[in-house]
Amino acid sequence: MLLDTFIQDSIQNSLPHTMKKSKRLLLSLLLLTQFTVAFAESKYDIAEVYSVSKPESGSKAVGKYDKTIDVEYILTPTKIDTGKYSVEVRKIGDNLYQIKNSDICVETRYCHEWASFSKEAILIIDSKYGYTKGKNMFE
Numbered sequence: 001m002l003l004d005t006f007i008q009d010s011i012q013n014s015l016p017h018t019m020k021k022s023k024r025l026l027l028s029l030l031l032l033t034q035f036t037v038a039f040a041e042s043k044y045d046i047a048e049v050y051s052v053s054k055p056e057s058g059s060k061a062v063g064k065y066d067k068t069i070d071v072e073y074i075l076t077p078t079k080i081d082t083g084k085y086s087v088e089v090r091k092i093g094d095n096l097y098q099i100k101n102s103d104i105c106v107e108t109r110y111c112h113e114w115a116s117f118s119k120e121a122i123l124i125i126d127s128k129y130g131y132t133k134g135k136n137m138f139e
Contacts, residue, residue: 045109046108048107049077049106049107052073085122086121090116091113121137122139
């Protein structure tokens with residue numbers, strides 16, 4: 001009986017300490033997860049900036065290897081001022097994102113964001129020339 005009482009007292013005294021450790025560990029994990037998710041952003045290089053125009057319905061073009069293709073958009077390389085822009089973009093093609101309410105489109109490299117509807121982004125244009133024009137960061 002004395003041994004039984006000793007074991008029960010030991011368990012009861014250590015239980016609050018163990019619970020406190022478990023709560024602290026759980027809280028730490030939750031905070032770490034929230035911190036990581038809150039600051040997770042996707043960055044992609046901007047390969048080119050284009051002016052976008054939509055041709056008349058039924059327009060066609062000749063692509064590589066003499067293939068005739070239906071034309072949805074006509075993209076013409078353009079230059080925009082360097083700077084940081086907070087915009088909404090919509091995906092119009094593979095690695096192509098049009099800035100909402102404008103005729104400007106950016107071509108990214110290896111971008112896996114799906115923005116069939118508007119998605120907030122930060123465009124950082126570092127240069128008007130070169131292999132990379134800047135970064136497209138999705139929020």
